[in-house]
Amino acid sequence: MTSLNDQSGGQLSNGFKPRHVTMLSIAGIIGAGLFVGSGHAIAAAGPAVILAYLAAGTLVVLVMRMLGEMAVANPDTGSFSTYAEKAIGPWAGFTIGWLYWWFWVLVVPIEALAAGHILNQWFPWCDTWIYALASVVLLSITNLFGVDKYGEFEFWFALLKVTAIIGFIGFGAAALLGWLPLHEGPGIVSLMREHGGFAPHGLTAVVGAFITIMFSFIGTESVTIAAAESGEPSRNIAKATRSVIWRIGVFYLLSIMVVISVVPWSDPALASVGSYQRALELLQVPHAKLIVDLVVLVAVTSCMNSSIYIASRMLYSLARRGDAPAAAAKTSGNGVPRRAVLGTAAVGAFIAALNHFAPASLFDFLLSSSGAVALLVYLAIAVSQLRMRRTQGDALTFKMWLFPWATYGVILFILAAIAVLLFTPDHRAEATSTLILALAVSFVGIITCRRRTATAGAAVKAPA
Template identity: 30%
Template sequence: MKSELSRALTHRHVQMIAIGGAIGTGLFLGSGSAIQKAGPAIILAYLIAGLFCFFMMRAIGELILSDLNKTSFIEFVREYLGVRWEFIVGWTYWLCWESLAMADLTASGIYLRYWFPNLPQWVTALVIVLLLLAFNLLSVGAFGELESWFSSIKVLAILALIVTGLFLLVVKANVGGHQVVLANLVNYGGFFPQGIGGLMAAFPMVIFAFTGIEMVGLTSGETANPKADLPRAINTLPLRIGLFYVGSMFVLMCIYPWNQITTSSSPFVQVFSGIGIKMAAGIINFVVLTAALSACNSAIFSTSRTVFVLANNQQASVKLAKINNRSVPVNALIFSAGTLFLAVVLNYFLPAVIFEVISGVATVSFVFVWIILLVCHYRYKCQHQNQDGIFLMPFFPASDIVTISFFLLVLVLLAFAQSTLMSLAFAVLWFIALAVLQKLIVGRKHEIR
């Protein structure tokens, strides 16, 4: 008999988890390098990527609502692609979040040194992992509440930037020796200063900013009213993307010439510092720390639920399917949190370049998982052509085909960048290793049964 999770996440929790998944450190820190590649066209890059992420989320939403007895989108991979693909996708998704959290957890120690220069980095990592594990062990509601607060801080920071930028635009203020005007969108080489090639080169970093957006799909098994809450969370995605990504990039491009935004610090810090807010660096440092903690919190939740589903389906040790009296998968949580801390310990001994590769692996893996979920949705639709489902995917089948093609293009673009080529190669080796492992261990177990 399968263990069952508690449906304790409220509508507010689901909405804030969806918002938090759409705002990561990629926006606060990574947007600088994306701007250098594309110039003002970065606005278009976020708009295009956001559109395809919305279609991907609509596909996941229709899949999940087609069978609420399944607790995760990983189970749909089993149904429509088979046991081997469930194993590969499940453990790849686990790797996605573990590697992302590993980088963010390590970075948290660096962020805290801004206020506590002598604080050892390993102490920060240990305290954060233990605190987040404790919150997650309390109940899924405690996780939802903590993630809601993290998301609120990130949202307030972006809204502050947008409101400030629009005010500066209206009064045509002078910031850093430059007037804040709409013409800044085209005054420095045009809207496409680096050409279409620059726009294409920015997509991998833009996609990295969206990683984690699918996590709301993991909450279905623990949501009080998934039929109402999930569609609402997914349908508001275009508004969130338009406001947080397109809106923030628009005001940034109007405030500063794109070619003067550096990659060494957050564009947000540059804007607030240019305005004359002396505490800008400290404020943004706090927001980025919050984003990193949010990523770690989400990682512990998502990896534990993924392992829980795999264990229930005999793709991992059955001990990892154990739940406590509050319906929390306690062993899966401890396993994922423990692995996360081990990764931070490894960070102490291994060169930093290893973690750059792992961050790239996370991006490749997320895109891979998204493509597989879209394939599952396509197969589901083909098998249920004459059924009226809930939350239907718009423009099917064209939307599935075009979205899959876009994400495949992103993987091709990753192969052309030297910094991500190694990550792509590692990810391919990871997939092959999982396929072999599934055949040797899990496949043999099923044959015996």
């Protein structure tokens, strides 16, 4: 395993303060998925979407506990990719690292286009894709500063997101309890009675909503990447991991409960304008669209910034282990892997431009290739933790609950979820394309690692 303090190729700084890591762990990766994308999940599954959120939330909590066990013992900017390399094999670290990088590279244009759409509505003299490219360039520049500057930027943006979500939950709860003379709707019980019950589209739709929800949940694990650039990585990782339960409970479960208590899941506006905006409109809040657009703009800007950071650090880690071009491991004087940042941002900007110049089917295909990456990453974390516990179990200070049965349960659940997605028509393309991509990357990883081993063996045998 490559240590963060290994000097070859460059060293990252320890510029994150504890409050930076705390706020990043709370809301650093909340983007359009919660504010807008959740509407698609609710429209697909009805009130039973809460079961999908519970399942996804429970899975994330257990996976974060497993990852926390490994990361507290061995903080590393490569995080689960490094652990997969050590526990499963070099090809596994290669595969998971590149899949994770690819996922976050695709998040960059998604969030950039969401920001561009909002800006185009306000200032229509520029096309959406121009705003999207400009936002990628701007946030690439912020990532080139020291990590302490990035941490400060994200601290305040994450704080704004947290304030907005808590405000939404508080306002919605007050209206539903009759404390505000704004809402005279039927409530969740009447909504269920009038619109097909708890699961109007059956439990199959709940499973389908699960992958949509996982797309918005992934990133929770990235705090272990960020914490490696802090002064006390083990302590910060343990603290962030313990807070996962209440974060998911407050930001996701409570906010979604407010939405499904106000908005009929058959409302066509759920998928078109988003869950938060539609809920505020039905609660008769003036300028609901402007309010939500402002919050979403902050959220997608923050999430895009985090995406560039996370992807660049994973690329840096891959380069340090010989799994990516060596140039990506070079760092600047302030400890920033600038080439990894610029390379990541360039690919994200290129894909954002494809949305305008290339056929829509190509952009959709690229997006579908990352649809089930979260499940594969979580599967790798679970298998890695299962194997690493055997070698260092007695020395651990932060442990997975109910080991090994909870770990086995997570593995079986993920495998079952992937199987169900393969047999669900609406999500078969996402699952299939992700698995094909994973197999292709694994094949490249196996070949690359074998060649590297052969080269190292030849160098050892060569006469001095």
